[in-house]
Amino acid sequence: MKITIDAKFDVGDKVYTVVNREYWERTKCLACEGTGKVLLLDNTYYACPNCNGHKTVATSKRTVWDYIDAESIDGIMIKKCNNKYKYSYDIYCEMFEEEDLFLSDGDAQAECNKRNENTIFTY
Ligand SMILES: [Zn+2]
Numbered sequence: 001m002k003i004t005i006d007a008k009f010d011v012g013d014k015v016y017t018v019v020n021r022e023y024w025e026r027t028k029c030l031a032c033e034g035t036g037k038v039l040l041l042d043n044t045y046y047a048c049p050n051c052n053g054h055k056t057v058a059t060s061k062r063t064v065w066d067y068i069d070a071e072s073i074d075g076i077m078i079k080k081c082n083n084k085y086k087y088s089y090d091i092y093c094e095m096f097e098e099e100d101l102f103l104s105d106g107d108a109q110a111e112c113n114k115r116n117e118n119t120i121f122t123y
Pocket residue numbers: 029030031032033034035036037048049050051052053054055056
């Protein structure tokens with residue numbers, strides 16, 4: 001049996017990987033007005049119980065698309081299902097899909113910009 005496959009990338013190609021990152025946005029704690037302290041009736045200050053003295057509280061989770069600088073593809077995994085091929089690329093023992101890999105940082109950034117237009121906020 002002979003199999004001929006056209007893959008978008010080859011082992012050894014340097015690619016930029018688009019990934020999503022999640023982080024919590026923090027806003028000023030309203031309970032202590034951002035001081036991190038609360039004044040008790042005996043005129044002593046304690047760490048604010050709402051923000052634990054951090055002055056801010058986590059208010060929303062944000063998903064942002066960003067890319068990882070060029071790394072070398074270590075391997076290719078190809079699955080054939082219903083006469084369609086699906087390609088996954090091994091970079092440092094982590095598998096990435098073809099649509100997340102780009103040969104230039106400009107293309108990776110353009111894809112990030114496109115995906116970030118639909119940034120997801122969770123409150
Ligand atoms: Zn506070």
